[in-house]
Amino acid sequence: MSGIGASKFRIKVNRVLVLSIILLAELSLLAFLSTRELFWSNHSDNLQLPEKAILKRFSSYEEIKDFLNRSKSSSWSYRAAADLSFAIAAMESNAKSIGNAMNIGFSRTNVQVEGVDEADIVKTDGECIYLASDSRVFIVKAYPPEEAEVSKEIQVNGTVSGLFINIKKLVVIYNSEIRFYYLEDAKNNSGIYEKRKLAGPWTCIAIYDVENPKDPVLIRNVTISGTYFNSRMIGNYVYVLAVFPAYLNEQEPVLPEIIDNGFSVKVDPASIYYSNTSDYYHTFTIVIAINVQDPDEPVAYESFLLGYSSCIYVSLNNIYVTVPKYAENNEITEIHRIHIENGLIEYEASGVVPGFVLNQFSMDECDGYFRIATTNRPTARVSIGSENVMPRSEISPENNIYSSVYILNEDLSIIGSIEGLAPGERIYSARFMGDRCYLVTFKKVDPLFVISLKDPTEPKVLGKLKIPGYSDYLHPYDEDHLIGIGKWTVEDEEGDFAWYQGVKISLFDVSDVEHPKEIDSYIIGDRGTDSPVLHDHKALLFDKNLNLLAMPVLVAEIDESKYPNGVPPNTYGDYVWQGLYVFNITESSIEFRGKITHIEDETAFLKSGYWFYSEYAVKRALYIGNVLYTISDKIIKMNDLASLKEIGRLALP
Numbered sequence: 001m002s003g004i005g006a007s008k009f010r011i012k013v014n015r016v017l018v019l020s021i022i023l024l025a026e027l028s029l030l031a032f033l034s035t036r037e038l039f040w041s042n043h044s045d046n047l048q049l050p051e052k053a054i055l056k057r058f059s060s061y062e063e064i065k066d067f068l069n070r071s072k073s074s075s076w077s078y079r080a081a082a083d084l085s086f087a088i089a090a091m092e093s094n095a096k097s098i099g100n101a102m103n104i105g106f107s108r109t110n111v112q113v114e115g116v117d118e119a120d121i122v123k124t125d126g127e128c129i130y131l132a133s134d135s136r137v138f139i140v141k142a143y144p145p146e147e148a149e150v151s152k153e154i155q156v157n158g159t160v161s162g163l164f165i166n167i168k169k170l171v172v173i174y175n176s177e178i179r180f181y182y183l184e185d186a187k188n189n190s191g192i193y194e195k196r197k198l199a200g201p202w203t204c205i206a207i208y209d210v211e212n213p214k215d216p217v218l219i220r221n222v223t224i225s226g227t228y229f230n231s232r233m234i235g236n237y238v239y240v241l242a243v244f245p246a247y248l249n250e251q252e253p254v255l256p257e258i259i260d261n262g263f264s265v266k267v268d269p270a271s272i273y274y275s276n277t278s279d280y281y282h283t284f285t286i287v288i289a290i291n292v293q294d295p296d297e298p299v300a301y302e303s304f305l306l307g308y309s310s311c312i313y314v315s316l317n318n319i320y321v322t323v324p325k326y327a328e329n330n331e332i333t334e335i336h337r338i339h340i341e342n343g344l345i346e347y348e349a350s351g352v353v354p355g356f357v358l359n360q361f362s363m364d365e366c367d368g369y370f371r372i373a374t375t376n377r378p379t380a381r382v383s384i385g386s387e388n389v390m391p392r393s394e395i396s397p398e399n400n401i402y403s404s405v406y407i408l409n410e411d412l413s414i415i416g417s418i419e420g421l422a423p424g425e426r427i428y429s430a431r432f433m434g435d436r437c438y439l440v441t442f443k444k445v446d447p448l449f450v451i452s453l454k455d456p457t458e459p460k461v462l463g464k465l466k467i468p469g470y471s472d473y474l475h476p477y478d479e480d481h482l483i484g485i486g487k488w489t490v491e492d493e494e495g496d497f498a499w500y501q502g503v504k505i506s507l508f509d510v511s512d513v514e515h516p517k518e519i520d521s522y523i524i525g526d527r528g529t530d531s532p533v534l535h536d537h538k539a540l541l542f543d544k545n546l547n548l549l550a551m552p553v554l555v556a557e558i559d560e561s562k563y564p565n566g567v568p569p570n571t572y573g574d575y576v577w578q579g580l581y582v583f584n585i586t587e588s589s590i591e592f593r594g595k596i597t598h599i600e601d602e603t604a605f606l607k608s609g610y611w612f613y614s615e616y617a618v619k620r621a622l623y624i625g626n627v628l629y630t631i632s633d634k635i636i637k638m639n640d641l642a643s644l645k646e647i648g649r650l651a652l653p
């Protein structure tokens with residue numbers, strides 16, 4: 001297995017690849033939605049959740065073969081299944097750092113759960129910055145800034161999805177571009193080793209010893225059948241999930257494999273868990289654990305034959321995998337809990353809730369309970385009575401959606417719920433903090449719900465706030481304050497909706513739970529302004545102790561002189577700037593401090609047409625000591641953290 005290669009990919013080629021993936025994903029989504037609409041129009045109004053979901057294990061290879069032959073997915077060609085798997089996967093951090101030799105403070109990846117690290121395209125250990133860009137990984141000596149230099153460039157044969165850094169061990173996760181892999185591992189009748197042909201796609205995990213940043217050493221290379229889905233790192237173990245299409249090759253099932261430093265670990269058919277509920281297609285979800293510090297420790301794994309795994313939530317001891325499905329006449333989400341501990345992986349429980357999940361922040365684990373917020377398209381009654389609940393009789397084609405929160409025990413049985421929140425609106429963001437849940441739904445104005453989960457069997461709405469705009473991402477400031485990042489909106493004068501405008505940062509005071517209030521806000525640009533933070537929380541730099549909030553922004557502005565009769569609310573602005581906005585944030589205010597850009601020729605920027613794809617677009621920001629680093633594909637710029645004055649820059653190859 002080559003694993004590490006020297007191929008280079010031009011930016012334009014990668015843009016075409018990205019656009020192709022997006023197009024394929026959109027077509028898949030349209031097909032999915034069309035099927036869903038047909039589903040809803042052909043079923044009755046009786047809410048019937050399936051009995052408690054429990055995964056079973058296959059007993060043999062023949063049983064898997066029979067299962068796939070009965071499944072609709074068995075009629076898929078390998079190519080179609082692989083491409084759809086790749087398209088779906090394409091759509092969707094060790095919080096305790098070891099510090100560095102100089103004991104300089106530095107920022108870490110913005111993660112959901114303390115102690116559970118999330119892979120990102122940029123990492124730092126306080127001395128070096130590790131940056132992924134397409135098929136390359138740069139190791140940059142970053143501190144002190146006057147000694148900044150590119151120490152090493154690593155090339156991989158694929159596209160890097162994410163990085164981890166753990167005590168001088170660099171973990172590089174990438175989707176391999178090798179379609180077929182030849183493994184020399186078996187002797188034929190003549191005693192000669194033969195190569196087996198194994199079909200991709202592949203997820204690769206390369207681990208480097210970076211004790212000497214100028215000479216990283218590859219100490220382990222693990223390859224998994226399937227496309228990269230997600231990952232986490234806890235302590236010395238990195239947990240990686242990949243999805244592999246379930247298909248038949250000449251009526252024989254193709255099972256996933258794990259290859260560790262060239263040695264194959266074949267998945268035992270009798271070890272594969274499966275869900276026996278019907279689905280439109282099936283994929284293998286493979287979960288592996290790798291000891292980053294000990295390359296000799298065997299890989300641990302579990303395999304699951306499920307439907308499309310939509311997202312995961314990971315606590316210190318559990319991975320929760322969600323699978324959207326239909327049951328009888330309802331949209332539901334299956335949840336599977338997989339226990340993890342020091343590299344051990346063990347399936348323990350499954351459950352089901354009505355509705356579908358937005359993202360990982362719609363889920364949480366606390367004190368042995370699993371909490372989840374979903375958006376529901378009901379065809380039946382809503383069971384909990386309150387002012388926020390929508391009776392079945394009030395559901396109409398324009399109003400047939402609402403939100404719910406469910407609390408499940410360790411067996412993933414529902415023990416408490418509150419349903420029917422915000423009729424006619426869907427969830428835009430959620431955040432669980434201790435015994436509270438904060439939920440943002442939206443249609444014309446932004447209702448921020450404060451929900452008590454103190455009694456898991458009887459959750460209740462404590463208060464709500466309606467303001468213009470909505471939050472795509474909620475971030476805790478402290479126990480009584482919440483940061484929301486989303487869009488400002490203007491209500492349409494005729495229709496029952498609102499037009500989104502520029503990016504809005506809100507600061508909420510939730511100390512009075514019955515009367516939450518927005519105590520400050522800041523709006524950037526006009527309609528068309530965007531930020532990666534709206535869909536990727538890892539792009540946010542926040543440090544409460546430093547009163548620091550920073551985020552990359554693409555700014556669009558409207559030339560009002562072009563509209564003498566007033567600017568229509570659906571008017572998009574022209575792109576005028578891209579870079580990092582830096583704020584001073586306290587429990588009472590948001591103050592703009594300044595901004596940093598890598599695109600200094602604004603005229604060329606405006607004419608380029610590559611607003612989203614500029615090689616000089618700032619993707620991430622971090623700090624080491626008193627230095628603020630902004631990172632694009634072409635430059636690492638260093639500014640004084642206090643004054644924002646530029647103190648240096650480093651060009652990337």
